Amino acid sequence: MNVVHHNAAGSxxxxxxxxxxxxxxxxxxxxxxxxxxxxxxxxxxxxxxxxVALGGIAVEYLLLTAEFIAWVQVLxxxxxxxxxxxxxxMLTKAPIGRSPDADSENRWVALGVALAAxxxxxxxxxxxxxxxxxxxxxxxGPGATAVTGSSLxxxxxxxxxxxxxxxxxxxxxxxxxxxxxxxxxxx
Amino acid sequence: xxxxxxxxxxxxxxxxxxxxxxxxxxxxLVLMSVELMLNAVNINLVAFDRWLGDGLHTGQALTLFxxxxxxxxxxxxxxIVLLVYRNRGSSDVDRLTDLADPGRPLPxxxxxxGTAAGDEKAEATA
Numbered sequence: 001m002n003v004v005h006h007n008a009a010g011s012x013x014x015x016x017x018x019x020x021x022x023x024x025x026x027x028x029x030x031x032x033x034x035x036x037x038x039x040x041x042x043x044x045x046x047x048x049x050x051x052v053a054l055g056g057i058a059v060e061y062l063l064l065t066a067e068f069i070a071w072v073q074v075l076x077x078x079x080x081x082x083x084x085x086x087x088x089x090m091l092t093k094a095p096i097g098r099s100p101d102a103d104s105e106n107r108w109v110a111l112g113v114a115l116a117a118x119x120x121x122x123x124x125x126x127x128x129x130x131x132x133x134x135x136x137x138x139x140x141g142p143g144a145t146a147v148t149g150s151s152l153x154x155x156x157x158x159x160x161x162x163x164x165x166x167x168x169x170x171x172x173x174x175x176x177x178x179x180x181x182x183x184x185x186x187x
Numbered sequence: 188x189x190x191x192x193x194x195x196x197x198x199x200x201x202x203x204x205x206x207x208x209x210x211x212x213x214x215x216l217v218l219m220s221v222e223l224m225l226n227a228v229n230i231n232l233v234a235f236d237r238w239l240g241d242g243l244h245t246g247q248a249l250t251l252f253x254x255x256x257x258x259x260x261x262x263x264x265x266x267i268v269l270l271v272y273r274n275r276g277s278s279d280v281d282r283l284t285d286l287a288d289p290g291r292p293l294p295x296x297x298x299x300x301g302t303a304a305g306d307e308k309a310e311a312t313a
Binding site for chain 2: 017019020023024027030031034035037038043046047050053054057060061063064065066068069072073076077080081084085087088089091092093094099101102103104106107109110111113114115117118121122125126129130132133134135136147148151152155156159160163166167170171173174175177178180
């Protein structure tokens with residue numbers, strides 16, 4: 001799908017660089033894995049294809065020279081979120097194998113909405129950024145871990161600390177929600 | 188690199204996630220689709236951070252915050268789904284119609300859950 005816009009993308013686009021070719025190829029892998037994730041009828045396979053999609057997105061971050069974001073993506077998404085989802089699937093006794101009712105009845109409406117959104121947004125984005133280039137050369141190094149860390153702890157300390165409190169609150173909330181209560185008591 | 192590559196990738200990924208959120212029935216699969224949509228936004232943030240290149244690195248910092256909030260969201264969401272499954276024996280999002288508008292019953296969804304609707308009513312009055 002990207003290849004289509006590859007040709008439509010622009011006039012000045014004569015010689016694609018290796019970074020762009022790699023980005024398009026990994027992007028196709030990500031899109032394919034995401035499509036299998038939202039369409040497969042085997043629930044556990046959906047979680048495993050999600051690993052492929054999220055890992056491919058980490059590679060895209062590396063290609064966009066955001067190395068710290070890429071490793072955070074691998075650690076948090078591939079490492080913990082997918083494991084949480086697999087645990088959730090197991091604890092709700094998801095059927096192993098095909099489950100015929102994985103999609104609801106309004107999937108055709110959903111397909112229409114998704115296609116309309118994709119068409120509109122691709123049109124807008126392609127029209128708006130037709131002649132915009134970004135500089136991805138690691139020599140500039142603004143995505144390096146040292147730069148990200150120093151800006152994070154120099155300019156963004158207060159949101160960072162607030163976010164840690166939010167994580168703690170979410171953790172306590174999840175424990176309270178999933179704790180099995182004694183039979184005789186409501187609270 | 189042309190900015191259109193990450194932007195179009197993010198748009199298509201967002202649309203795939205949108206389809207998943209609307210079309211899936213299992214609540215955990217809906218959560219997976221929400222993760223896809225959040226990742227599409229993150230790709231946009233990183234790409235536009237590279238394009239603007241401001242000194243504060245706003246895009247990358249916001250991406251880290253988004254990833255953290257997504258982790259919190261998935262933890263709380265899974266806890267709620269487990270609680271619903273424990274109370275109802277099912278985690279299908281189109282069966283959870285207790286708060287739905289009772290004026291317009293959906294006939295094709297009432298049919299398989301006739302006894303379940305009675306149970307829920309008994310549970311609500313109890």
